[in-house]
Amino acid sequence: MYAYDAFDHAFVQDRANEFREQVARRLAGALTEDEFKPLRLMNGLYLQLHAYMLRVAIPYGTLSADQMRRLALIARRWDRGYGHFTTRQNIQFNWPALVDVPDILDSLAEVEMHAIQPSGNCIRNVTADPFSGAAADEIEDSRVWAEIIRQWSTLHPEFAFLPRKFKIAVTGAEADRTAVKFHDIGLRMRRNAEGEVGFEVIVGGGQGRTPIVGVTIREFLPKQHLLSYLEAVLRTYNLLGRRDNLYKARIKILVAETGAAVFTEAVEAEWERIRGGALTLPQDEIHRIEAHFAPPLLVAALADGGYAAARLQSPDFAAWCRSNLFTHRIPGHAVVTISLKPAGGIPGDATAEQMEAVADLADRYARGEIRVTHEQNLVLPHVRESNLFAVWQALVAADLGTANVGLISDIIACPGLDYCNLANARAIPVAQRISRHFADPALVEEIGPITLNISGCINACGHHHAGHIGILGVDKHGEEFYQITLGGAADDDAAIGQILGPSVPYDGVVEAVDTIIQTYRAVRQTDERFIDTVRRTGINPFKEALYADR
Numbered sequence: 389m390y391a392y393d394a395f396d397h398a399f400v401q402d403r404a405n406e407f408r409e410q411v412a413r414r415l416a417g418a419l420t421e422d423e424f425k426p427l428r429l430m431n432g433l434y435l436q437l438h439a440y441m442l443r444v445a446i447p448y449g450t451l452s453a454d455q456m457r458r459l460a461l462i463a464r465r466w467d468r469g470y471g472h473f474t475t476r477q478n479i480q481f482n483w484p485a486l487v488d489v490p491d492i493l494d495s496l497a498e499v500e501m502h503a504i505q506p507s508g509n510c511i512r513n514v515t516a517d518p519f520s521g522a523a524a525d526e527i528e529d530s531r532v533w534a535e536i537i538r539q540w541s542t543l544h545p546e547f548a549f550l551p552r553k554f555k556i557a558v559t560g561a562e563a564d565r566t567a568v569k570f571h572d573i574g575l576r577m578r579r580n581a582e583g584e585v586g587f588e589v590i591v592g593g594g595q596g597r598t599p600i601v602g603v604t605i606r607e608f609l610p611k612q613h614l615l616s617y618l619e620a621v622l623r624t625y626n627l628l629g630r631r632d633n634l635y636k637a638r639i640k641i642l643v644a645e646t647g648a649a650v651f652t653e654a655v656e657a658e659w660e661r662i663r664g665g666a667l668t669l670p671q672d673e674i675h676r677i678e679a680h681f682a683p684p685l686l687v688a689a690l691a692d693g694g695y696a697a698a699r700l701q702s703p704d705f706a707a708w709c710r711s712n713l714f715t716h717r718i719p720g721h722a723v724v725t726i727s728l729k730p731a732g733g734i735p736g737d738a739t740a741e742q743m744e745a746v747a748d749l750a751d752r753y754a755r756g757e758i759r760v761t762h763e764q765n766l767v768l769p770h771v772r773e774s775n776l777f778a779v780w781q782a783l784v785a786a787d788l789g790t791a792n793v794g795l796i797s798d799i800i801a802c803p804g805l806d807y808c809n810l811a812n813a814r815a816i817p818v819a820q821r822i823s824r825h826f827a828d829p830a831l832v833e834e835i836g837p838i839t840l841n842i843s844g845c846i847n848a849c850g851h852h853h854a855g856h857i858g859i860l861g862v863d864k865h866g867e868e869f870y871q872i873t874l875g876g877a878a879d880d881d882a883a884i885g886q887i888l889g890p891s892v893p894y895d896g897v898v899e900a901v902d903t904i905i906q907t908y909r910a911v912r913q914t915d916e917r918f919i920d921t922v923r924r925t926g927i928n929p930f931k932e933a934l935y936a937d938r
Contacts, residue, residue, distance in 0.1 A: 389450050389452060389531075389680060389681065389757065390447070390450075390535050390677070390680045390681070391500070391680060392500045396500070397497075397500075400497045400500075400502045400504070401494075401497050403431070403493075403502065403504055404490065404493040404494055404496075404497050404502070407427070407428075407431045407489070407490060407493060408490035408493075408494075410424070410427045410428075411486060411487070411489060411490050414486065415486065415487060421435070426508075428440075429507045429508045430504070430505070430507070430508050430510075431489075431493070431503050431504065432444060432445065432503030432504070432505075432506045432507055433486075433489060433503070433507075434507065435809075436482070436803075436807050436808055436809055437805075437806075437807055437808065437809045438483075438807070439482065439483050439484070439485075440484055440485075440486055440489070441480055441481065441482050441483075441484075441807065442480065442481045442484050442489060442492060442503060443474070443478050443479075443480045443503060443506040443507055444459070444478060444479050444480070444481070444496060444501060444502075444503050444506070445478055445501070445502055445503060445504060445505065445506045445513050446477050446478050446479060446501075446513070446760055447513060447514065447534065447535065447538050448477065448513075448514055448515060448516035448520070448530070448531045448534035448535065448538075448558075449477030449515060449516060449518050449759050449760035449761065449762075450516075450520075450531060450757070450758075450759055450760075451757070451758040451759070451760065452499075452750075452756055452757065452758070453747040453748070453750040453751045453756045453757070453758065454499055454747070454756075455499045455500070455501055456743050456744075456746060456747040456750070456758055457743070457744055457747045458495060458496065458498070458499040458501070459471055459479055459743055460740040460741070460743035460744045460747070461495070461740070462481060462492055462495060462496070463481065463739070463740040463743065464740040466481070466484050466485070466488045466491070466492050467481040467482065467483050467484055468482070468483045469739055469740050470737050470738060470739045470740065471737070471738060471740075471743065472734075472736050472737050472803065473728060473736045473737075473738065473760050473764050473765075473766070474736060474764065475762045475763070475764060475800060475802075475849065475850070475851055476506070476512065476513050476515060476555070476762070477513060477515050477516075477518070477760040477761070477762060478506050478513055478760075479760070480803075482803070482807055504542060504543075505541075505542060505543075507553075508553065509549055509550045509551065509552055509553055509554075510541075510544075510547060510548050510549070510550060510553070510554065511537075511541035511544065511547055511550075511554045511555075511556060511622075512553055512554065512555050514534040514537045514538050514541070514556045514557070514558065515534070515555075515556075515557045515558070515566055515571075515762060516530040516531050516533075516534040516557070516558045516559070516560075516566060517530050517558075517559045517560060517561050517565045517566050518565065518759040518760065518761040518762075518767045518769075519561070519565060519714060519723050519759070519767065519769065520560060520561075520681075520759075520769075521681060521683050521769065522683075522716055522717060522721075522723045522769040522770055523561050523714065523715070523716070523717060523723065524715040524716060524717045525561045525562040525563055525715075526560050526561045526562075526717065527560050527561065527562070527577045527578075527579065527585060528560040528577050528585055529560055529678075529681050529683075530558040530559050530560035530561075530566075530575075530577065531558075531681050532674075532677050532678050532680075532681050533558050533560075533575065533577075533587075533611075533614065534558045535677055535680070535681075536614070536615070536669070536674075536677055537556060537558070537614075537615075537618065540615050540618070540667075541556075546622070546623070546626065547622050547626065550622075550625070550626055550629070551625070551626070551629035551630060551631045551637040551638075552629070552634070552637040552638045552639075554572045554573075554622070554625075554639070555571045555572050555573075555594075556571060556572065556573045556574075556575070556618075557571040557573075557574050557575070558574075558575045558577075559574075559575070559576050559577065560577040561577075563879065563880065564576065564878075564879050564880050564882075565761075565879075566762065567762060567851075567854065567878035567879075567882070568590055568593075568602070569590055569593045569601050569602045569878075569882035570593045570594060570595055570599075570601070570602065570851075570853075570854055570878060570882065571590070571593050571594070571602065572591070572592070572593070572594060572625075572638070572639045572640070573589065573590070573591055573618065573621060573639075574589075574590035574591075574593060574602055575587045575588070575589060575590070575614075576588040576590065578607075578608060580608050584610070585611060586608045586609050586610045586611055587606075587608070587609040587611070587614060588604055588606070588607055588608065588609075589604065589605055589606040589609055589617065589621075590602040590603065590604050590605070591603060591605050591621060591639065591643060591651070591655075592639055592640045592642070592643030592644065592648070592651070593640060593882075594638055594639075594640040595848035595851060595852075595853045595854065596638070596846065596847050596848045597635055597846050597847070598635075598638075598640065598641065598644075599848070599853040599884045600640040600643075600644060600884075601882045601883065601884065602640070602882075603643065603648045605621075605648065605651065605652040605655060606652075611669065611674070612668055612669045612670075612671070612674075613659075613663060613668065613669075614669060615667040615668075615669060616659060616662055616663045616664075616665065616667035616668060617655075617659050617663075619662060619667055620655050620656075620658040620659035620662060620663075621655050623658055624651065624654045624655050624658055625639045625642060628642055628646070628654070629642050630642070683717075684755045684770055686718040686721055686770060687718075687720075688718050688719045688720055689719060689720025689721070689772065689773065689774070690719075690720065692720065692772075692773040692774045694774060694777070695773040695774060695776055695777065698776075698777040702777075704791070704829075705777060705780050707791040707829055707833060708780055708789060708791035709776065709780075710791070710833070711791045711792060711793045711794060711795060711833070712724060712725045712726070712727065712791060712793045713725075713776070716770070718770075720772060720773050720774075721770060721771060721772055721773065722771050722773060722776060723767060723768075723769055723770075723771075724754070724767065724768040724769075724771050724776070724779060725761065725765050725766070725767050725793045726746060726765060726766040726767065726768065726783060726788050727765055727788070727789075727790040727791070727792055727793050727798060728764055728765050728766065728788070729764075729765070729790060729792060729797055729798050729799060729823060730787055730788075730790045730823075731790070731797065731823050731824050731827035732820050732823060732824045732827075733820065733823065734801075734816050734819070734820065735764050735799050735800060735801040735816075735819050736764030736801070738766070741786070742786050742787070742788055745782065745783075745785075745786040745788065746758060746766055746768075746786075746788070748782075749768060749779055749782055749783070750768055753768065753771050753772070753775045753778070753779050754768035754769060754770050754771050755769075755770050757769055757770065763793075763798065763800055764800055764801075765793065765798070791829060791833075792829075792832055794837050794838075794839075795832045795833065795835065795836070795837065795838065796822075796826050796832055796835050796838045796840055796905070797822070797823040797826045797827070797832055798839075798840075799819045799822060799823060799840050799841070799842060800839070800840075800841040800842065800850055800851050800855070801815045801816060801818070801819040801841070801842040801843075801850050802815050802842070802843050802844050802849035802850035803815065803816065803844070803849075804816055804818075804842075804843075804844025804845075804850075804861060805844050805861070805868075808844060808845070808849075810845050810847055811844035811845045811861065812844060812845045812846075812861050812862055812863040812868070813844050813845070813861025813862060813863065813868035813869070813870065813894070814844060814861065814868060814894075815842045815843060815844040815850055815859075815861060818842055818859065818861075818870065818894070818897050818898075819842050821897070821898050822840065822897070822898055822901055825898050825901070825902065826905075835905060835908075835909070835918070836917055836918065837917050837918070837919075838856050838857065838917070838918040838919070839854075839855045839856045839857070839876075839877075839878070840855055840856065840857045840858075840859070840901070841853075841854060841855030841857075841858050841859070841876075842855075842858075842859040842860075842861075843858075843859070843860050843861065844861045845860075845861060846860065848860075851878065852873065852876070852885070853873065853876050853884050853885055854876045854877060854878035854882070854883075854884070854885070855873070855876050855885060856874070856875070856876060856877065856885075856918050856919045856922070857872065857873070857874060857885075857901065857904060857918075858872065858873035858874070858876050858885040859871070859872055859873075859897065859901075860872075860873070862891055864891070867893070867894075868893070868894045869891035869892065869893055869894070870891055870892055870893075870894065870897050870900075871887060871891040872887070872888045872889075872891075872892065872900060872901075872904075872934075873885030873886055873887050873888065874886055874888060874904070874922050874927050874930055875919070875922045875923065875927065877919060886927050888927055888930060888931050888934055888935075889931055889934065889935050890935070900934055903930075903933050903934050904930050904933075904934065906933075907929055907930050907933040907934075908921055908922075908930075911925055911929055
C-alpha cells in the first residue's frame with residue numbers, strides 16, 4: 389500500500405494543526421456554527437442529530453493492520469467503542485466531542501491517515517475494487533490509479549468548491565465490484581485491440597433524488613492521459629454545472645440536460661486544448677506509484693487436503709466458504725470477505741475489539757492488509773487455503789463469522805434517523821429486523837444471491853436505487869413509511885429499481901420483504917437468481933402478491 393513521504397507527513401500534520409486552531413476558535417465562541425461549518429466539513433466533521441460525526445478517509449478502502457488498530461484505539465478512547473464502515477470505503481465515528489477532534493486527527497496522522505476531503509463539494513474519497521491486487525479476474529490493480537487520482541485531486545485549487553460533491557470510482561477487473569455506473573466518473577480498465585490497457589470513461593451516474601445510470605463518453609483512454617482527461621471533465625462540469633439549485637447541481641443533471649453527445653463534445657474540446665501538457669503522466673511516475681502496490685510474493689500451492697477435509701467435517705465452515713470466499717489470482721489462496729452483518733446487527737458497525745481481531749488476523753494470515761468494501765464489509769485479500777479454517781474459527785470467536793456475503797441478510801443500510809439530521813425514517817432497525825427474520829443460514833443460502841439496500845431518505849446513502857430489493861424511508865405526516873423497489877443493480881448490468889406501489893408502514897416492512905421472497909421462490913425457474921427472475925417476469929407478480937389484500 390502507499391507509504392507517505394516527507395511531503396505527505398508534513399502536509400497532513402499541517403492540516404491537523406490548522407484545524408486545531410479553528411476548533412479552538414469555535415470553542416471560544418470566536419466562530420459561530422455557521423462560520424465553522426465549511427471549515428469542519430473540509431476536515432470530515434459533520435453535525436448530526438445528537439453529536440458531531442467524524443468521517444475518516446480510507447483511500448480506495450485499503451488499510452494496514454496498524455491503521456486498523458489505530459481506528460480501534462480512537463473508537464475506544466474518544467468514541468463509544470465502535471466505528472461504522474461506509475459505502476464510500478470510509479469509517480465514521482458517531483460520538484466524538486469537538487474538543488477531542490484535533491487529538492484524533494493527530495493520532496490518525498501518526499499512522500498516515502487523515503480526514504481530508506471525505507465531505508464537502510470537492511472530489512471525495514476515490515473508491516476502488518476491494519479485491520484489487522488479489523482477484524483472478526483483474527486486468528490491473530485499480531488502487532494504483534486511485535492513488536494517482538487522490539494525489540492529483542487533494543486540495544486541487546480549481547476543484548475545491550465544485551457545484552456539488554463529486555465521486556470517482558475505479559475498477560481494474562472484468563466484473564464491476566465498485567458500482568462505477570453510479571458515480572460522477574466511473575473508470576473501467578480495458579484492453580484495446582492492440583492489447584494496450586486504458587480506461588473506459590463513464591460519466592453522470594448517481595443516486596439520490598434523481599437516480600441515473602452513467603453513460604460512456606470515451607471507450608478507451610490511454611493511461612498516460614488519465615489526469616488530463618479527468619481535468620477536462622471536471623472543468624466542463626465546473627463551468628457549466630448549476631449553482632443556483634442544490635438539487636440540480638450534480639454532474640448527472642448536467643449530462644442529462646445537455647445530452648451525452650453535447651457534453652462529450654465539450655469535454656473532448658477542453659481535453660484537446662490541455663492534453664500533452666504537464667498533466668501527462670510520465671512512465672517513471674506511474675512506476676513509482678505501482679511500486680507501492682507490488683503484489684506480495686505468494687507461492688502457488690496445490691489444493692490443500694486439510695482445507696477440503698475441514699469443509700467436509702464442518703457444515704458451518706463449508707457454508708462460510710461458499711459465500712465469503714473469492715477466487716485469488718494465485719492458486720492455493722483465497723480472498724476472504726468478513727461480514728459486518730450478523731443477525732440483528734447494525735450493518736457496517738465494528739467494535740474496537742473486532743477491529744483489533746481483524747488486524748491480528750491480517751498480520752498473521754493476510755500480509756498485514758485489510759480492505760473495506762462499498763457493501764460495508766471488510767476483506768483479507770491474501771489468505772492461504774491451509775489457513776482458512778483457523779481464520780474462520782477466529783472470526784466466529786469475534787462474532788465476525790457470519791456466512792452471508794452476497795445473500796439477503798448482507799444488507800447495505802445508511803445510519804438513517806438514528807443519527808442523520810437529513811433522514812425521514814429509521815434504516816438501522818429495519819435492517820436489524822429483516823436480518824433476524826432471515827437468520828436461518830439454510831434458508832438464506834436457498835434464496836441465493838440477492839442485494840437488499842435501505843436508505844433513510846431520498847439522498848440514497850444506503851444505495852436503495854441499486855438494490856435488487858430497495859427500501860426507502862419516507863415521512864407521511866410524522867409517521868415512518870417505506871417505499872419498496874425491485875430490479876436495481878450496481879454491477880455490469882446497472883439498473884435503477886422500479887417502485888412496486890404505495891409505501892408500507894414501519895411494522896409492515898419485514899412482512900413485505902417476506903412476501904417478495906416467497907413470490908420469488910414460487911415463480912423462479914431452476915437455479916434462477918432473484919434479479920434474473922425479476923427481469924424475466926417484471927415486477928407485476930410481486931406487486932400483485934404484495935398488494936393483494938390492501
